[in-house]
Amino acid sequence: MRISNSDDGITVCLTGEIDHHSARAMRESIDAAIQMKKPSVLRLDFSGVTFMDSSGIGLIMGRYRLMALYGGIVRVINVPEELERMMLLSGLNALDITEKRSEQFETAK
């Protein structure tokens, strides 16, 4: 996992497998960074995630709530194809925080 700062916020590149066991350490480092910087945008980059169960959804939702406390937002970016079904099942779409593939392409350009 790598955390980097930009003008408007923080980008977290998540890597490896996200389950109940690994989510704990991820949560602690992300929350420490949020509390220190109080960013307006938290970007969660899933491009390096090779496996994820519903603990990953809990991780996103928890950060969404924490960011909302500071008036900030969460953007979920670069979701690998094999994780899309999990994201869809979670109903996260309703929050409109997941960037569409076309938007991802825009950013990549």
Next chain:
Amino acid sequence: MKPQNEMNIIFDSRSSNEGFARSAVSAFVTQLDPTVGELNEIKTAVSEAVTNCVVHAYADRIGKVFINVRISDNSLVTVKVRDKGCGIADVKQAMEPLFTTAPSEERAGLGFAVMQSFTDKLRVRSSVGKGTTVTFQKRLSCRVNNV
């Protein structure tokens, strides 16, 4: 149906064993030459069931988790994840999407919904104070008959 091949594992309900459990089941099923997608679905369903044992069944202690995997009919995989934990009072309610008894631990209440969606058939049997058995089945699009 008589299984053609079967395996059993028993391990402690420690969160560090969640990865071990899904890898072990995945390794056993690999002999059926599943697609990457099918394997990922089985791994995810196992991860959900085992995490429920760690988080809910044995909430304040370490207990044993039992996994039984059977291969039958050349392509049918049946996975049973069993615990001797607290049990579930209302299974129907527990299986409803977004229902969780542990929101403070950042549980999304999606485990059963994921198991349901990622497998062909899901059955949950539970008895309060005795434990829970989650059984799911998945038919693989087997490309070879080599069991």
